[in-house]
Amino acid sequence: MGAIVRSGVSVVYLVLVVMTAVSWSAASQGFTGTFVIMTVGFGKAFLIGLFFMELLHAPRVLQGLLGLWCVACWAGILAFYMAG
């Protein structure tokens, strides 16, 4: 089991859990809190795409689409939040 678990994805999992705790703790802090939780959220999504979905070694086109989706959603959500 050690040979399986001792891998980069296991470290990424622990990082994702910590990031979840960070965003949960920033929940009620107004715009700053929203900025933190959405940035952390899309950071998690990007890590899931790169490491769990194995796009880290995939063609740049796929990496670009993932990054574009994350940035577009993040920017759009924050823009509409500020407009509210």
Added chain:
Amino acid sequence: MSVAAGSSIGKTGGESLETWNNEPKKGATWLRRGRVPGEPGLWILIFGDMALFLLLFGGFMIERAKEVDLFRRCSDTLHLNIGLVNTVILLTSSIAVALAVRAVRIKTKTWGPIFAWLALLCGLAFLFNKYLEWGDLIRGGIIPTTNNFYLWYFIMTGVHLAHVLIGTCVLVYILRLTRRAHLDQAVSIAGLECGASYWHMVDLLWVILFPLLYLMR
């Protein structure tokens, strides 16, 4: 005989399952170098799904901008702890799937089915939690037509739930493949990767839905 990168069939015994051809194919541009996990067509599905959710996120935020106070108040009524637990559950299921794929690749056959079972149990736990959460809201008189926030809440979590239900069937398929690997039978590595990528997408979407619906104030 090593299995070519991206090929469909590989036997678990005596052959390298994880062939990694980082050398660019003839004519491959900088954009196209690398290895496509699973099958190329899968990524049309995955990014298409993600585009759908991009539209849902946008629609939610547009409606929220019209009724900010309502959306803030209603967000407070959601079960934050269940949402948090569900986030950790899906992250755990994703790592379990990733480790199951890794176990099949490096031919430690026993652990593939074990991690696949863990992923499946996590998926079922998510479904059960969703049943508890929705049940509690509905018993409290909160339904999709209550107001705009709950309409969008039930639409987005409902669409995601449909993906989880499909994903649970995919996890059963992944379990079946890992059991075949355990028995030294031929396994479709591309199929395994496709299933895994689909489930990771389900997790990826939830890690955005959770802060959007439960945490944003």
